Amino acid sequence: MDADIRVRFAPSPTGYLHVGGARTALFNWLFARNQGGRFILRIEDTDMERSTEESYRAIVEDMRWLGLDWDEGPGVGGDHGPYFQSERRTIYAEWCERLLKDGKAYRCFCSQEDLKRMREELRRLGKDIKYDRRCRDLPPEEVKRRVDAGEPFVVRFKAPLSGQTVVEDVVKGNITFENSTIDDFVLLKSDRYPTYNFACVIDDMLMEISHVIRGDDHLSNTPKQILIYRAINANPPIFAHVPMIMGPDKTRLSKRHGATSIGQFRADGYLPEALVNYLALLGWSYDDATTFFERDDLIRKFSLAKVSSTPAVFDYAKLQWLNGEYMKRKGSSEKVDIVLPHLVAAGLMGEPIDSQVRQYLEQVVTVVGERLKVGNQIVDLADFFFRDEIMYEGEVEDILKRHYVPAVLSLLENRLSGLDTFEASAIEHVMRGLVSEMGMKTGDLFQPVRVALTGKKHSPDLLKIMEVLGRDRVLKRLRLARKKALELQ
RNA sequence: GGCGCAUUCGUCUAGCGGCCUAGGACACCUCCCUCUCAAGGAGGAGAUCACCGGUUCGAAUCCGGUAUGCGCUACCA
Numbered sequence: 240m241d242a243d244i245r246v247r248f249a250p251s252p253t254g255y256l257h258v259g260g261a262r263t264a265l266f267n268w269l270f271a272r273n274q275g276g277r278f279i280l281r282i283e284d285t286d287m288e289r290s291t292e293e294s295y296r297a298i299v300e301d302m303r304w305l306g307l308d309w310d311e312g313p314g315v316g317g318d319h320g321p322y323f324q325s326e327r328r329t330i331y332a333e334w335c336e337r338l339l340k341d342g343k344a345y346r347c348f349c350s351q352e353d354l355k356r357m358r359e360e361l362r363r364l365g366k367d368i369k370y371d372r373r374c375r376d377l378p379p380e381e382v383k384r385r386v387d388a389g390e391p392f393v394v395r396f397k398a399p400l401s402g403q404t405v406v407e408d409v410v411k412g413n414i415t416f417e418n419s420t421i422d423d424f425v426l427l428k429s430d431r432y433p434t435y436n437f438a439c440v441i442d443d444m445l446m447e448i449s450h451v452i453r454g455d456d457h458l459s460n461t462p463k464q465i466l467i468y469r470a471i472n473a474n475p476p477i478f479a480h481v482p483m484i485m486g487p488d489k490t491r492l493s494k495r496h497g498a499t500s501i502g503q504f505r506a507d508g509y510l511p512e513a514l515v516n517y518l519a520l521l522g523w524s525y526d527d528a529t530t531f532f533e534r535d536d537l538i539r540k541f542s543l544a545k546v547s548s549t550p551a552v553f554d555y556a557k558l559q560w561l562n563g564e565y566m567k568r569k570g571s572s573e574k575v576d577i578v579l580p581h582l583v584a585a586g587l588m589g590e591p592i593d594s595q596v597r598q599y600l601e602q603v604v605t606v607v608g609e610r611l612k613v614g615n616q617i618v619d620l621a622d623f624f625f626r627d628e629i630m631y632e633g634e635v636e637d638i639l640k641r642h643y644v645p646a647v648l649s650l651l652e653n654r655l656s657g658l659d660t661f662e663a664s665a666i667e668h669v670m671r672g673l674v675s676e677m678g679m680k681t682g683d684l685f686q687p688v689r690v691a692l693t694g695k696k697h698s699p700d701l702l703k704i705m706e707v708l709g710r711d712r713v714l715k716r717l718r719l720a721r722k723k724a725l726e727l728q
Numbered sequence: 729g730g731c732g733c734a735u736u737c738g739u740c741u742a743g744c745g746g747c748c749u750a751g752g753a754c755a756c757c758u759c760c761c762u763c764u765c766a767a768g769g770a771g772g773a774g775a776u777c778a779c780c781g782g783u784u785c786g787a788a789u790c791c792g793g794u795a796u797g798c799g800c801u802a803c804c805a
Contacts, residue, residue, distance in 0.1 A: 249805090250805090251804080251805045253804080253805075283805065285804090285805080286804055286805065288804085289804070289805090347803095351802090351803065354802090354803085355802095358802090361729090362729075364729095365729050365730095366729075366730085367729075367730050367731090367801090368729075368730075368801060369730090369801080391803095393803050406732095411732095411733070411734095414732070414733080416731075416732075417731080420730070420731050420732095420801090421731090422801075424802090425802080425803050427803085428803035429803055430803075432803085434802090434803070434804085434805090435804070435805045436805090438805095439805085454799095455732095455733065455734090455798095455799070456798090456799050456800070456805095457799090457800085457805085458732065458733065458799075458800080459731070459732055459733085459799065459800035459801075460800070460805095462732095480733085482733085482734075482798095483798075483799075485797095485798080487738095487739080489797060489798075490797090490798080491798075491799085517740095520740065520741080520753090521740070522740090524740085524741055524742070526742070526752090527741080527742035527743080527751055527752055528742080528751085528752050528753085529752090529753095530740095530752080530753055530754090547740095547741075548733080548734070549733095549734055549735070549741095550733090550734070550735095550797085550798065550799095551739090551740065551741090552738095552739055552740075553739095553740095554739050554740060554754065554755085556739080556754060556755055557739075557740065557753080557754040557755075558754095559754095560753090560754060560755085561754085563766095563767095567767085607766095608766080608767075609766060609767045609768095610765070610766045610767080611766095612766090620765095620766095667763095670763085674763095680763095681762090681763050682763055682764075683763095684763080685763035685764070686763075686764070688763085689763075689764065695764090695765090696764065696765085697764050697765035697766085698763095698764070698765070699764095699765075699766080700763080700764095701763055701764080702763085
C-alpha cells in the first residue's frame with residue numbers, strides 16, 4: 240500500500256466518454272490499484288460554453304459501467320474537494336492573485352479581436368505565432384486605472400525569456416523545451432474562469448497528485464505547467480504521457496471512423512470486461528503472448544514501464560473478437576439479459592417478460608451459441624424466433640425456386656406431423672431418412688428448409704432451431720414456403 | 729511557419745547490441761469437421777524492422793540527418 244500515490248482522471252464534460260478518455264482513465268485506475276494508491280475523479284468544467292450536465296452524467300455512468308471506481312470525486316466526496324473546477328473559482332483566483340503580486344503574472348487588456356488580428360499578421364509574415372507581450376510591462380498606475388475603469392482583462396503568465404524547461408516523462412523520456420518558444424499564455428480568462436493549464440496545475444498540486452497520466456496531446460502543455468509549478472514553489476508530479484488512439488486512417492479517432500463513445504459500445508451490446516481488456520492492450524502489453532486479462536490480472540500486472548510510446552489504431556475487428564471470447568463464457572441466463580434490450584429495441588419483444596418467455600429466450604440464446612459476439616447481433620441472428628411471418632426475399636428465393644422443393648417440403652410436412660416427440664434427434668432421423676430415400680445431398684433438403692424456417696441462407700443448427708420453434712410453427716412455415724415455392728416455379 | 733512526439737507483418741504488439749534466417753494476437757488464405765454460418769482443429773501467406781549515413785567485431789535495438797504521420801501553437805480541454 241502506498242497512500243502517497245494519487246492519480247486522477249480529469250475529463251471535461253463537453254461530450255461523451257470516448258475510447259481515448261476511457262483508456263486514459265483505465266491506465267490511471269490500474270496504476271492506482273496496482274500501487275495501492277488513490278484514484279481521483281475531477282471534472283474540468285471551466286469551459287462554460289461547452290460543458291453540459293448531460294455529458295457529466297454520461298461520463299460518470301460510463302465509468303461506473305466500465306468498473307472504474309474512484310476514491311475521491313463526485314458522488315463519493317473526499318477531503319481534497321470540491322471536485323468540480325467550476326466550484327473552485329475562488330481558489331484559482333487566490334493563486335492567481337499571488338502570482339500577480341509576485342510579479343510572475345500580469346494583466347493583459349488586449350481584446351480577442353486584437354489578438355486574432357495580431358496572430359493573422361504573424362502568420363502572414365511567417366513568424367512565430369505568439370502573443371507580443373505588449374501588456375507585460377504596463378506601468379502599475381495604468382493597470383490600476385484600467386482595472387478601476389472596469390476594462391476587461393485576462394491574466395497572463397510571465398514566461399521566462401530564456402533558458403530551458405525539461406519534462407521528465409515516464410514513457411517518453413526527458414524532453415527539453417526552449418523557454419523562448421513558450422508563450423505568455425493565459426491563466427485566468429476575462430470571465431474569471433481559469434484556463435486548463437492553470438486550473439490543472441493548481442488542482443493537481445492541491446489534490447496532491449503524484450502522477451499525471453494523460454494523453455500525449457498534452458505533452459506540449461507540460462513545460463508550461465512545470466513553469467507554473469515553479470512559480471508557485473511547488474514540486475511537479477511525475478508525468479506519464481500515453482500515446483493517442485487513432486482511426487484506421489491514422490488520424491485522431493473520431494465518429495466518422497465508427498463508434499467512439501463508450502456509451503455507444505455499451506448500447507451495441509459490448510461487454511465492459513471485453514472493452515477493458517481491449518483498451519488495456521491499446522498502448523500497453525504485458526509480454527509477447529498474453530491477450531486475455533481478467534480485471535485482477537490487469538491490476539496485478541499493469542505498469543507504466545510497459546506503456547508503449549507509439550500511437551495505436553483502434554481495431555474494431557479485434558474488439559469484436561475479444562468480446563466474442565468473453566461472450567462465450569457467459570451462461571444462457573446472463574446472455575438473455577444481454578440480448579433482451581436489443582430484441583425489445585428491434586420491436587421483436589415486449590417487456591416485461593414472464594418466466595416462460597425467459598425460458599424460451601434461454602433456448603434461443605443456447606441455439607445461437609457462439610455466433611453471438613456482440614449483444615445487438617441477436618437481431619440478425621435470431622429474429623425468426625420472434626416473427627410470425629417469414630419473408631422470403633432476395634437470393635433465398637433462388638433456393639425455394641428449385642423444382643423439387645414443393646414436393647420434398649410436402650413430404651417432410653407429413654413425416655414431421657407424424658413424429659411422436661418433436662426433438663432434434665427425431666427430426667434429424669426423419670430428415671436424413673428423407674435425404675437418402677430421395678437420393679439427395681444433405682444440403683439439398685436442409686437449404687430449402689432453412690430458408691423456409693428462417694428466411695435466411697445461414698443460420699444456427701437447423702435441427703435445434705426446429706425443436707425450439709416447435710412443431711406447429713415449423714409445419715406452418717413449411718406450408719407457407721411450399722406455397723411460395725409453387726408460385727416461383 | 730515554430731516547437732514537440734512517433735515510425736517493427738494490413739492492425740495491436742514482443743524486442744531494450746549477439747538468443748531475430750524478427751515471436752504472438754486479430755484480420756486474411758487453404759484444408760479438415762460439417763445441413764449453411766459460426767466455433768474448433770491443422771497449415772499458409774504476410775515486416776529487407778520508414779529511408780540515408782555513422783558508432784561497433786556485431787544494430788530492429790545506440791547516434792545524426794531526411795521523409796512521413798500525429799500533437800501543441802485558443803480567453804478548448
